[in-house]
Amino acid sequence: MPVAAEGFPTVARDYFELFQLPVEFDLDLDDLAGRFRVLQRKFHPDRFASQGIGERRAAAQLSADINSGYRVLCDPVARAGFMLERVGCDLKALEREPVDGGFLMRQIELREALRAPGSSAAEPRAQAVAEAKALMEAALAGFRAAIGEDDLTAAGGFYVQLLYLKKLNAEVAVTSEPV
């Protein structure tokens, strides 16, 4: 029976290079979508359907990489993780590092505020939603600054915060859905 393992393989392809983008945290999503379309138009296996096996195989792999790269670069949290991975950080190890107790406590409180029965219209919920969003913005800004200065320790810390905040904000989306 398999058990999820420790550690993860290092990056197989540099997505910034694939999309011919500078290695910077900020990117223009419309420009990225344009690059994605250009690359897929050229390298999708459908473009090689009547060619040899070698071309078809290579196109399938490249097209899969383009899809993965697009997915990772589109999402700021995944992009942050990738930026750390590509300079050799072990994300799994990072996730095991102790997290600031105050930060964790606040996460739990916010989650409870979001989940409280009948909270969908209540004032505490609205505050929690706003705070979840603000915390996300702050952590993204923190990561941007840290990675810009090559401070991997600080960037790693912000990345772990981002993982928690992504879950928290997903909770916002789920709990606000009309039934």
Add this chain to the structure above:
Amino acid sequence: MVLLQIAEPGAAPEHTAERKLALGIDLGTTNSLVAYVENGAVVVLRDEEGSACLPSVVHYGAEGVLVGKPAEALALAAPKDTIASAKRYLGRDEAEMGETDYVDLEAGRLAFVTSQGSVTPVEVAAALLQALRERAEAAVSLPISGVVITVPAYFDDAQRLATRQAAELSGLNVLRLLNEPTSAAIAYGLDSREEGVIAVYDLGGGTFDISILRLERGVFEVLATGGDSALGGDDFDKQLVALLTEEGGLGKLDPSQARQLLQKARAAKEALTDANEVTVALDSVVPGTASVTVSRELFNERCAPLVERSLDACRQCLADAGVAGVDQVVLVGGSTRMPIISKVVGEVFGRKPLDSIDPDQVVAMGAARQADLLVGNRDAEDLLLLDVIPLSLGVETYGGLVERIVPRNTTIPVARAQEFTTARDGQTGLVVHVVQGEREQVGDCRSLATFELNGIPPMVAGAARIEVTFRVDADGLLEVAAREATTNAVAHVVVKPAFGLDDDEIAAMLRAGYEHAADDMRARQLTEARVEAEQLIAGIESALAADGDLLDEKERHQLQAAMTQLGAAAEGADIERLREAIEVTGEASATLAARRMDRSIKDALGGVAVAALAGDSEL
């Protein structure tokens, strides 16, 4: 309009001049169709009587096999020998289908018992494909280069594989399996050329699909797809059968009477499309029974739970797609002719549904477009399709839980790896159980395959590192590989359902086919393989001439050796050896192909502003 054909740099330039024939096939539960593109227009092929729909019915009687209308005509007289709606059984096993009186449980897999012996759903589908192939060959003089076959978007891996097997059995080269709603969207998208978000509501005879797509700058991107692979027009017929049985006070019917009643119900359903009420005479089914009048209102009421099931899937799909609304709604499938469907779908999406293309033909038409494009006809529409995987893929992990590796609605092709480790000290083997579905418990998902990885060196629990890689190709078909990182022990499987046909069975069936068709089929296949070998060698030689520097001495030597072998095999008449050599040489050339593609990434994105580039290609 005839355009000058200009080969794209880097693409194989040799064969652009000749026009190739590629077919689009809608292999439906109730009806099947075939279409192709001629002079830029889609032609839906018809039978001698002018009908485009081939009833998806095959009759296996003592006197022979009949397909389509003649088979349908025998449905009442010989219900057991006449297989309809076989698509519902493709890639399924008997446990999933429940009790059916014509299923051969002794065969160890789902098969129908007929006067011609036990027949699998794959063979029934192959017989239908064969009939469509003959229809095309009679109409068009060109040889068929390949086909695009449509499948419900919600088809899982086993169902897709079964469809591919059916094509293989009927001797067709499958260019691509295409999702039915996507195919319909292509037909409409190319028709209207309007960019934006399109929802496709596809209610066929046996399956329901909902897809949401975005068309932007010539790229068709499927944002989300969903549906119910066991919901279709047949279920509406059943509601009507139940209603007629109740109202008419009918008791237990024999198979022939049941078929007759079903035909009555179907006719009544179709009549209710235009009429507000219909009177069904039941005297011919069971003598002495009074006629029953059914109003559209009553019919709608009885079918409301079915309609609601489809709408739930629509709402989920909208949420998955992450769009607030859609610009267009397209109706596909004969069952969408029911007025209630058009009404409620319009309400859910807030748009009046489009139905300008015949809902029975639109899927085959889109498939024909895609086939024309894939076969490389230069004047084909310049459109790229990005589809998604409809159901999540994962493996069984501790406690019967599913560890999801590829979530549903991920754009394909996709390659994803996940690491696992051993649970016990000294564990040397590992069983990987691959499942598909959205539930957390393995028992609630569909089991696709189980394979073993052996030869892991004994280590303490948690020390081994086993990487499981999932690859899903553009057809939505899965390949799984597992590798132990410290020893490189490798297990590699193309996922095959235990209850489908295995390669040996397919080969045996094909051989049986050759015997009937004498040697000419084999001769033709040998010629085709030789042409393929020639093209492969020519392609590699031109690639080497242009970018030979991308390979080192050893790699170049290996590739040359493979090509020499291939050349020798092409001289001989051993088709198996030739196919093997094509495979080996093709594999050997993948490295060069990949590096050439990498080299051209810069050209694709370099220099010109990307936004302009993306827009340019529309010209």
